[in-house]
Amino acid sequence: xxxxxxxxxxxxxxxxxxxxxxxxxxxxxxxxxxxxxxxxxxxxxxxxxxxxxxxxxxxxxxxxxxxxxxxxxxxxxxxxxxxxxxxxxxxxxxxxxxxxxxxxxxxxxxxxxxxxxxxxxxxxxxxxxxxxxxxxxxxxxxxxxxxxxxxxxxxxxxxxxxxxxxxxxxxxxxxxxxxxxxxxxxxxxxxxxxxxxxxxxxxxxxxxxxxxxxxxxxxxxxxxxxxxxxxxxxxxxxxxxxxxxxxxxxxxxxxxxxxxxxxxxxxxxxxxxxxxxxxxxxxxxxxxxxxxxxxxxxxxxxxxxxxxxxxxxxxxxxxxxxxxx
Numbered sequence: 001x002x003x004x005x006x007x008x009x010x011x012x013x014x015x016x017x018x019x020x021x022x023x024x025x026x027x028x029x030x031x032x033x034x035x036x037x038x039x040x041x042x043x044x045x046x047x048x049x050x051x052x053x054x055x056x057x058x059x060x061x062x063x064x065x066x067x068x069x070x071x072x073x074x075x076x077x078x079x080x081x082x083x084x085x086x087x088x089x090x091x092x093x094x095x096x097x098x099x100x101x102x103x104x105x106x107x108x109x110x111x112x113x114x115x116x117x118x119x120x121x122x123x124x125x126x127x128x129x130x131x132x133x134x135x136x137x138x139x140x141x142x143x144x145x146x147x148x149x150x151x152x153x154x155x156x157x158x159x160x161x162x163x164x165x166x167x168x169x170x171x172x173x174x175x176x177x178x179x180x181x182x183x184x185x186x187x188x189x190x191x192x193x194x195x196x197x198x199x200x201x202x203x204x205x206x207x208x209x210x211x212x213x214x215x216x217x218x219x220x221x222x223x224x225x226x227x228x229x230x231x232x233x234x235x236x237x238x239x240x241x242x243x244x245x246x247x248x249x250x251x252x253x254x255x256x257x258x259x260x261x262x263x264x265x266x267x268x269x270x271x272x273x274x275x276x277x278x279x280x281x282x283x284x285x286x287x288x289x290x291x292x293x294x295x296x297x298x299x300x301x302x303x304x305x306x307x308x309x310x311x312x313x314x315x316x317x318x319x320x321x322x323x324x325x
Contacts (some may be wrong), residue, residue: 102235129167219264
């Protein structure tokens with residue numbers, strides 16, 4: 001060992017061995033998120049063998065496929081997963097008995113109507129959306145009204161009601177609405193064939209939604225509201241036009257889960273300026289009996305409208321079929 005050449009050779013050999021021993025006991029550097037994502041492959045149908053940063057092999061378990069979801073339409077009433085959000089109802093009420101006051105101040109006996117409630121979202125979760133509500137009324141056959149040669153199946157177009165507006169959820173369950181309405185008399189004015197007489201105006205409304213119903217299920221979504229008619233007019237129970245003012249409405253439902261049904265009540269109060277004028281109540285039973293067709297709904301109801309200033313009351317008994325979308 002006293003030979004300098006031998007000592008130098010030992011130093012040259014020991015230095016690399018010492019460095020190797022030191023590196024073998026040094027813990028690996030931490031793996032960053034980006035490095036980890038580059039190591040772990042995307043789940044596939046077959047297992048994948050890969051090596052982690054500690055040098056040990058790992059086997060990836062394939063991820064189970066997510067449950068299939070209809071991406072552009074509700075599998076259940078009101079469940080929407082696509083954009084833009086579109087929801088509402090289409091219905092056909094058939095009137096068994098009763099009468100309805102037309103916009104031109106002439107009452108008639110309706111046969112059936114076509115109802116359409118359409119909503120389209122401008123922001124998700126109904127934060128801001130546009131809506132359209134319309135009803136097309138038909139009239140029962142009667143002498144001098146329709147063609148008698150068509151017999152008992154004859155009917156005549158009678159009235160078309162339309163409301164267009166926008167709704168904004170400004171806080172929690174509170175919603176502000178502004179809309180314009182038009183009640184159109186399609187015929188039976190001073191002319192037996194030409195349209196005459198209509199009512200239109202503007203409605204401001206503030207709603208508060210109740211309960212835990214799906215926000216897109218308009219049939220079961222209860223609410224309270226108060227509003228004001230800043231312009232134009234409506235027709236009273238005596239057939240004369242009046243200028244509406246304050247407005248209040250309550251739509252309430254109660255689930256009958258064992259029979260896949262619910263009770264509904266729709267009450268409206270309209271004042272003439274500050275005096276009570278019209279009071280309308282629509283109540284009945286709605287059923288969605290088919291599990292395979294949860295968007296199909298049947299209704300049977302009673303609608304009564306009273307004019308407290310002229311002591312006039314009109315009622316309608318009806319059955320309806322509706323489709324929710």
